[in-house]
Amino acid sequence: MKFLAGFVFCIVLGVAGAVGYSYSGLVDITAANPDNPAVGWLLHNTYRYSVRQGMASVAVPANLATPEKIKAGAKLYSEECVYCHGSPGEDASSLAKGLNPPAPMLLAGSGPYPANRAFWVAKNGVRMSAMPAWSKSYDDDHLWSVAAFLSQKRGLSAEEYKALTAGD
Numbered sequence: 001m002k003f004l005a006g007f008v009f010c011i012v013l014g015v016a017g018a019v020g021y022s023y024s025g026l027v028d029i030t031a032a033n034p035d036n037p038a039v040g041w042l043l044h045n046t047y048r049y050s051v052r053q054g055m056a057s058v059a060v061p062a063n064l065a066t067p068e069k070i071k072a073g074a075k076l077y078s079e080e081c082v083y084c085h086g087s088p089g090e091d092a093s094s095l096a097k098g099l100n101p102p103a104p105m106l107l108a109g110s111g112p113y114p115a116n117r118a119f120w121v122a123k124n125g126v127r128m129s130a131m132p133a134w135s136k137s138y139d140d141d142h143l144w145s146v147a148a149f150l151s152q153k154r155g156l157s158a159e160e161y162k163a164l165t166a167g168d
């Protein structure tokens with residue numbers, strides 16, 4: 001009985017402490033300052049495993065990466081994603097520089113980017129980051145096109161990016 005009372009007391013104290021901390025105004029919510037390393041690790045780890053879990057439920061459509069689909073995806077990328085995720089040969093935009101957590105440069109690097117990961121994150125977005133849920137604005141077909149582009153064209157040159165995103 002004594003143990004139970006002590007246990008409940010500790011929980012009440014913990015909750016009161018957390019609520020008090022929230023009201024104190026001492027929590028730094030600014031994007032300008034980096035997270036405390038322990039909090040940063042916890043948030044990023046939570047993100048990594050949530051994405052891993054979410055993308056596992058997504059089946060990639062057969063024959064996704066047709067040239068038409070990739071071109072449509074490149075166009076959508078250049079209209080909606082490039083400000084945060086960058087393009088080859090260009091410096092990070094003024095918007096991208098201020099993001100916390102930062103937006104990864106999705107076209108940098110080499111090798112295929114997983115299409116199911118691109119689709120799942122683009123569709124659902126990431127809470128408490130600048131990554132929007134694009135399902136509010138685009139249907140799955142559009143989102144699969146941007147996934148096709150990202151999965152096939154990571155590491156493309158600035159010239160190829162320009163050619164792919166130029167109007168018809």
Ligand code: HEC
Pocket residue numbers: 047051076077080081082083084085099101102103104117118119121122126129130131132134146
């Ligand atoms: C306003 C900024 C912003 C825009 C616009 C934006 N994103 Fe993001 N995106 C982010 C941020 C920030 C993250 C990282 C989130 C995190 O680490 O918690 C992210 C993460 C991602 C990831 C996951 C990367 C990984 O492997 O972990 C994908 C895929 C992605 N975005 C795709 C897109 C696509 C596709 C578009 C356009 C349709 C887009 N984003 C537009 C900010 C943006």
